[in-house]
Amino acid sequence: xxxxxxxxxxxxxxxxxxxxxxxxxxxxxxxxxxxxxxxxxxxxxxxxxxxxxxxxxxxxxxxxxxxxxxxxxxxxxxxxxxxxxxxxxxxxxxxxxxxxxxxxxxxxxxxxxxxxxxxxxxxxxxxxxxxxxxxxxxxxxxxxxxxxxxxxxxxxxxxxxxxxxxxxxxxxxxxxxxxxxxxxxxxxxxxxxxxxxxxxxxxxxxxxxxxxxxxxxxxxxxxxxxxxxxxxxxxxxxxxxxxxxxxxxxxxxxxxxxxxxxxxxxxxxxxxxxxxxxxxxxxxxxxxxxxxxxxxxxxxxxxxxxxxxxxxxxxxxxxxxxxxxxxxxxxxxxxxxxxxxxxxxxxxxxxxxxxxxxxxxxxxxxxxxxxxxxxxxxxxxxxxxxxxxxxxxxxxxxxxxxxxxxxxxxxxxxxxxxxxxxxxxxxxxxxxxxxxxxxxxxxxxxxxxxxxxxxxxxxxxxxxxxxxxxxxxxxxxxxxxxxxxxxxxxxxxxxxxxxxxxxxxxxxxxxxxxxxxxxxxxxxxxxxxxxxxxxxxxxxxxxxxxxxxxxxxxxxxxxxxxxxxxxxxxxxxxxxxxxxxxxxxxxx
Amino acid sequence: xxxxxxxxxxxxxxxxxxxxxxxxxxxxxxxxxxxxxxxxxxxxxxxxxxxxxxxxxxxxxxxxxxxxxxxxxxxxxxxxxxxxxxxxxxxxxxxxxxxxxxxxxxxxxxxxxxxxxxxxxxxxxxxxxxxxxxxxxxxxxxxxxxxxxxxxxxxxxxxxxxxx
Numbered sequence: 001x002x003x004x005x006x007x008x009x010x011x012x013x014x015x016x017x018x019x020x021x022x023x024x025x026x027x028x029x030x031x032x033x034x035x036x037x038x039x040x041x042x043x044x045x046x047x048x049x050x051x052x053x054x055x056x057x058x059x060x061x062x063x064x065x066x067x068x069x070x071x072x073x074x075x076x077x078x079x080x081x082x083x084x085x086x087x088x089x090x091x092x093x094x095x096x097x098x099x100x101x102x103x104x105x106x107x108x109x110x111x112x113x114x115x116x117x118x119x120x121x122x123x124x125x126x127x128x129x130x131x132x133x134x135x136x137x138x139x140x141x142x143x144x145x146x147x148x149x150x151x152x153x154x155x156x157x158x159x160x161x162x163x164x165x166x167x168x169x170x171x172x173x174x175x176x177x178x179x180x181x182x183x184x185x186x187x188x189x190x191x192x193x194x195x196x197x198x199x200x201x202x203x204x205x206x207x208x209x210x211x212x213x214x215x216x217x218x219x220x221x222x223x224x225x226x227x228x229x230x231x232x233x234x235x236x237x238x239x240x241x242x243x244x245x246x247x248x249x250x251x252x253x254x255x256x257x258x259x260x261x262x263x264x265x266x267x268x269x270x271x272x273x274x275x276x277x278x279x280x281x282x283x284x285x286x287x288x289x290x291x292x293x294x295x296x297x298x299x300x301x302x303x304x305x306x307x308x309x310x311x312x313x314x315x316x317x318x319x320x321x322x323x324x325x326x327x328x329x330x331x332x333x334x335x336x337x338x339x340x341x342x343x344x345x346x347x348x349x350x351x352x353x354x355x356x357x358x359x360x361x362x363x364x365x366x367x368x369x370x371x372x373x374x375x376x377x378x379x380x381x382x383x384x385x386x387x388x389x390x391x392x393x394x395x396x397x398x399x400x401x402x403x404x405x406x407x408x409x410x411x412x413x414x415x416x417x418x419x420x421x422x423x424x425x426x427x428x429x430x431x432x433x434x435x436x437x438x439x440x441x442x443x444x445x446x447x448x449x450x451x452x453x454x455x456x457x458x459x460x461x462x463x464x465x466x467x468x469x470x471x472x473x474x475x476x477x478x479x480x481x482x483x484x485x486x487x488x489x490x491x492x493x494x495x496x497x498x499x500x501x502x503x504x505x506x507x508x509x510x511x512x513x514x515x516x517x518x519x520x521x522x523x524x525x526x527x528x529x530x531x532x533x534x535x536x537x538x539x540x541x542x543x544x545x546x547x548x549x550x551x552x553x554x555x556x557x558x559x560x561x562x563x564x565x566x567x568x569x570x571x572x573x574x575x576x577x578x579x580x581x582x583x584x585x586x587x588x
Numbered sequence: 589x590x591x592x593x594x595x596x597x598x599x600x601x602x603x604x605x606x607x608x609x610x611x612x613x614x615x616x617x618x619x620x621x622x623x624x625x626x627x628x629x630x631x632x633x634x635x636x637x638x639x640x641x642x643x644x645x646x647x648x649x650x651x652x653x654x655x656x657x658x659x660x661x662x663x664x665x666x667x668x669x670x671x672x673x674x675x676x677x678x679x680x681x682x683x684x685x686x687x688x689x690x691x692x693x694x695x696x697x698x699x700x701x702x703x704x705x706x707x708x709x710x711x712x713x714x715x716x717x718x719x720x721x722x723x724x725x726x727x728x729x730x731x732x733x734x735x736x737x738x739x740x741x742x743x744x745x746x747x748x749x750x751x752x
Contacts, residue, residue, distance in 0.1 A: 036618050038716045049719050053614035175609040176719040182605055202607045 012039050014398060014408045016108055016310025016391045017051040018174045019138075020155075021400035024048050024055060024392075026411055034059050049175040055392055059412065063374045065387035066416025072383075081387055081417035085424070088343075088369045088384050089431030092125070095341050095366060097432070102129035102330045102339050105421065106346030107138075107315035110396025110408060111447060113421045114315055116440040117345060118322035120425040124433045129339070131327045132319040133347050136572045137279045138307040142316045144289025145275070145303050146452035148234065153272055153302030154402035155180040161301070163192045163268035165225075165261075167218055167292055169201030169479075170276025170306035174401070177274070177306060182206065184272070192264045196221055199479060199549055200542040203276065209261050214252040215477045215547060215576050216282050216465040221251045221258060222291040223462055226298075228262035231271075233298030234455045235291060250463060252544070271301030278552050279308075280478045280561035283575035284460040294455060305401050310391070314399035314447065321446045328565035328572055334361035341367035343428075345421045346388055348376030356530065356559055371424050386424050389414030394421070399447065472516070474508070476528065476579045478552035478561060506535035507549040508581075513539050516581065523584040526550075528560045528577050534584055548579060594646075595663035595701065596727045599639045599715060605722035606636045612714035612723060613637065616699075619713040623690050625699035626714055637723070639714065640665070640686045640699035648698070651681035657698070662707070666700035701725075 008029045015024040025037030025048075036053050048055075058064075068084025069076050079087075095101065103121040105114055114132060121130035134142070158164065158180040171178045185193045185206065195207035198215040213221050223239045224247040226232040232239045244258035251258065265271060273296040277285050289305065296303040309315065318324075333339035335357070342365055349358045362368055362381060370378050371388040379385040392411045399405050414420065419427070422438065429436050452458075506524055513519050518537065526533045526548065535550065543549045555561045556574070563573040616626040627638040646665045649657045656671035657678055667678075674694040679687045690697050702712040710716065715723045724731070 033621070036615065036713075036717075038713075048611070048615070048717055050609055050611040050614040053611070053618050053717075056618050171607050171609070175607065175611065178607045178609075178720045179605075182720060202609070206607070 010037055011409075011411045012037075013392055013411050014310075014406055015048060015052040015055065016398060016408070017049075017054070019305070019307035019310060019312050019401040020174045020176050021310055021398055021404075021406060022048065022052060022176055024052050026056060026059065028059070028412060051175075055411075058373075058390060058392070061374065064415050064418070065373060065375060065385065066418055067387060069375065069379060069385040070383070081419065082427070084384050084386050085427045085431060088367070088386070089428055091367045091369075091383065092341060092428070092432050097124075097126040099127045099129055100338065100340040101125045101127045101367075102131065102333070102342050103127070104131045104133050104327055104330060104342065104344045104347060104349070107132050107134035107309050108311050108391060109315070109346055109421050110311065110391070110394055110398055111314040111318050112396040112440055112442055113394065114318040115322065115442050115446065116422045116438055117425055118318070118324065119440055120429060120438055124425075124429045124436050124438075125343075128325070129330055129333070130322065130324050131330055132315050132324045133327050133349075134312050134315050134319075135279060135308050136574050137277050137281075137285050138305075138309050138312045139316070139571055140284075140286040141275050141277065141289040141305045141307065142312065143452045144286040144458065145293040145305055146316070146449060147290055147455045147458050148293040148297045148303075149451075150273075150293040150297035151302040152401070152403040153304045154400075154404065157302055157402075158272045158274075158304060159183040159187075161268075161270045161272035162188065162190075163194070163264050163270070164272045164274065165194045165196070165265060165292065165295070166203050166207075166274040166276060167196045167222065167288055168275065168277040168281060168306075169197055169199070169203045170274045170304075171202035171206070173276045173278075173306040173308055177304070178202075178206075181274075194261045194264060198281075198477065198544055198547065201479070209257065209264070211251075211253055211257060211261060212544060214250070214465065214544065215475055217247075217251040217253075218277075218282050219284055219287045219291060219460070219462040220247045220465075221253070222288060222295070223247070224258055225262040225265055226291055226295045228259060229266035229295070231265055231295040231298040232291075233294040235294045235459065238456045238459050239291070250465065265295065265299070268299055268301070271296055271299040272304065273301065274304045274306055276306035278478050279556050280552065280574035280576065283464070283563075283573075284462070286458060287460040287462060290455055290458055307401060311398040313401060313403060314397065314405075317399065317447050317449060318442075320450050320452070326571050331357060331361050332565060334364055337364055339365065341365060342369075344368070344370040344378070345424070346371060346373075348372060348378045350377040350381075357562070357564065371421060373418070387414070387416065387418035388424065389418050389420045393418075397442065397447070403449065405447065473578045473580050474512070474546055474548040475576045476526065476548045476550055476555065476560060477576045478555035479549050504533065504535045504554050505538050505551065506581075507538045507540040507543045509543050509545050509547070510539040510541055512545055513537070518581065518583060521583045524581045525584045526560075526579050526581050528579045530560050530562065530577075531558065533558050533560065548581065593663050594644045594659070595642050597725050598642060598728065599699075599701070599712060600724050600726060600728075600731055601637055601639070602722050602724070603636050605720045607720055607722075608636065609719060610637075611717050611719055612639075615713035615717040619702060620697070620700075623695070623697045625686075625688070625697040627686055627688055637714065638684070638686050640701075641684060642699075642701065643683075647681040647683060648678035648687060651677040653677060660703065662703065664701050664703055664706070665698075666703060667696065667698035669695070672696060
């Protein structure tokens with residue numbers, strides 16, 4: 001046997017499955033024998049979590065695109081990538097360059113790729129319709145925290161806090177954060193971990209104070225805590241008059257517990273604030289993030305946005321730097337027929353919110369070209385699907401939640417004729433504008449944080465809580481996302497263990513189940529404004545009364561929690577929705 | 589030939605720190621060519637990893653009719669992949685229920701403490717990858733010195749299930 005047959009090469013890069021951007025190692029072996037490896041990070045040991053391990057599977061994923069799909073004459077044909085590029089370029093030339101062509105780039109691409117695609121849009125396509133897609137909740141949280149001057153905390157900073165205030169379930173979004181938070185909580189008697197989460201998630205299980213408020217009441221409770229603790233900072237005037245007593249009814253939680261949390265914040269020597277909201281868990285994540293960050297700023301502490309996108313911070317800063325338009329603007333223009341062509345890099349828009357609006361708008365386009373590593377739902381309606389390399393096959397700069405920059409390196413080449421986003425853009429540019437160049441140089445200034453607005457102007461209506469629309473209705477609330485790969489296939493698992501992994505399970509309080517006359521029912525039909533879903537019924541007393549808790553991937557991909565486009569910002573909005581449940585009709 | 593001694597170090601889970609993220613299960617899955625050996629105990633309050641205790645007098649070794657279960661030079665009880673016929677005798681023999689059937693390969697999954705890594709002086713994958721340091725690879729005596737009780741191979745506080 002040749003020794004090179006079993007040669008194993010060890011490579012290291014960064015994991016972009018969440019905003020912690022951990023070090024990741026891979027031992028590249030023949031065929032599908034690659035294994036994860038663990039970079040020597042000293043005592044930190046925050047290497048690869050359950051999500052990061054999935055990289056190994058993606059290295060040899062059977063569905064990876066190695067050529068392009070081109071649609072024509074009612075058929076979809078697999079062709080070489082250069083033929084796919086030519087088909088897209090020909091269509092672009094027919095449509096002509098200008099602002100009727102748009103580009104949407106996935107926020108998990110490296111900063112250089114995002115800046116390069118912005119330049120491609122401006123110089124080659126002669127358009128100002130460049131957009132960066134960041135998960136709506138991540139976008140809102142970054143806008144909220146970016147409006148304050150609160151310091152960004154890393155894991156080491158968190159470990160030395162005496163009071164940590166977490167909103168949502170950050171242990172599920174960023175599992176490696178747990179060690180630092182646990183260290184902080186256990187460092188000294190009296191240290192507090194205050195968790196504001198309507199559901200009992202992983203973080204809440206470790207809390208010293210769990211404020212299980214009504215879904216959507218996170219903002220109003222934070223306002224009371226900020227006001228009572230004297231930590232409202234720039235928002236003092238806007239939050240004036242809110243006390244634990246005045247918000248207790250709205251929050252559905254005892255005033256004494258809210259006051260106790262406020263006293264802990266008041267006495268904090270070092271306050272760490274973590275925002276780990278699930279997509280759609282609350283109607284106004286921007287206000288929640290804004291108040292939380294203002295508290296951190298006022299107390300001289302720091303804020304940690306636990307985001308689902310690896311390079312969300314970098315993408316947000318690049319989008320600010322190049323004055324990118326929100327994806328909602330392109331969606332509206334596509335729906336109205338103003339936008340004729342759309343190039344999408346790395347994002348399956350039909351898998352995200354609000355699915356029905358996207359689907360209707362995209363069907364109006366004369367050209368829809370998408371670049372994806374694995375074909376998605378959008379490929380079915382796209383004129384061309386180009387093979388895209390994944391982040392571990394790309395190079396560039398990423399920024400983690402603490403604002404630290406790091407370089408990712410390519411673990412291996414993209415498969416077949418697949419290419420990176422910049423590679424595909426350059427190939428299209430060579431066809432439609434041969435004289436153009438796409439040399440991108442990012443400066444440090446481009447990646448600096450910019451203030452995203454005036455705090456008081458950005459505060460939403462905190463009292464406008466979503467609630468069941470009528471009697472007999474429930475509030476559908478998504479559980480936090482917790483991607484894992486322990487069963488060998490990436491699952492978007494619910495917080496509560498494997499029972500809900502990948503399966504459409506809805507959890508409801510046993511008393512609600514009994515009251516609704518659905519006790520003993522196996523499957524619910526859940527009806528919302530945007531459609532219906534069939535979900536396996538589970539009674540669970542960890543779910544508050546009046547709430548139907550659903551794994552976030554079920555909630556988001558069904559499009560039920562999509563609430564359209566925010567007219568002011570053009571951002572996509574999600575939030576809890578009112579639903580009615582009935583027993584699934586039995587087949588005849 | 590004298591019989592090899594059991595390995596003194598065990599994988600021990602501190603459920604005060606485990607957040608049920610199942611990273612250990614992922615690490616085991618990919619480290620053992622899709623035949624994982626880390627199981628998960630689902631209980632009303634917690635779900636935590638259940639890992640082979642590497643028994644002193646291992647019933648799985650005695651139960652195996654084809655000598656696929658054996659103790660190696662390092663003292664690790666492991667399964668010889670090509671000898672295993674998937675009869676599941678070891679599954680029934682295991683007093684802790686930590687050996688599981690592998691329905692894909694018609695064999696069983698058995699923790700070998702990542703022998704390939706042990707020989708390089710490294711810890712098992714589940715321990716190295718644990719994001720919260722809930723898992724440790726240590727001797728029971730070391731753990732007891734820290735004032736923690738060892739209950740069924742796991743380290744807990746005053747109550748075996750409920751966290752402190």
